[in-house]
Amino acid sequence: MIPRRAATVGRDIPLYLIAHIVQREVRVRGExxxxxxxxxxxxxxxxxSVRTKPVNRELTARRAAARREVPSKEKExxxxx
Numbered sequence: 131m132i133p134r135r136a137a138t139v140g141r142d143i144p145l146y147l148i149a150h151i152v153q154r155e156v157r158v159r160g161e162x163x164x165x166x167x168x169x170x171x172x173x174x175x176x177x178x179s180v181r182t183k184p185v186n187r188e189l190t191a192r193r194a195a196a197r198r199e200v201p202s203k204e205k206e207x208x209x210x211x
Contacts, residue, residue, distance in 0.1 A: 137165075137181040145174045155180040
C-alpha cells in the first residue's frame with residue numbers, strides 16, 4: 131500500500147487567493163488533486179488544506195497525448211474563416 135502524503139495547510143489565506151493556492155500546490159507537486167478543505171477563520175480569511183495523490187505514470191503520457199490532439203478554439207476559428 132502506498133503511504134499517504136501529508137496535506138499542505140495554508141493559514142489565514144484571503145478569499146481571493148484560495149484558487150491560486152490550490153493551483154500552486156498541484157503544479158509544485160505534479161500530482162492529482164485528492165481533496166481540498168477550506169475553513170473560515172475570521173472575516174474573509176480561510177485555512178486551506180490541500181492533499182494530492184500520485185499519478186500513475188502510464189496514464190500521464192496518455193493524458194498529455196490526448197491534450198495535444200484536442201484542437202484549440204483559435205485553430206477552429208481560423209479554419210472557419
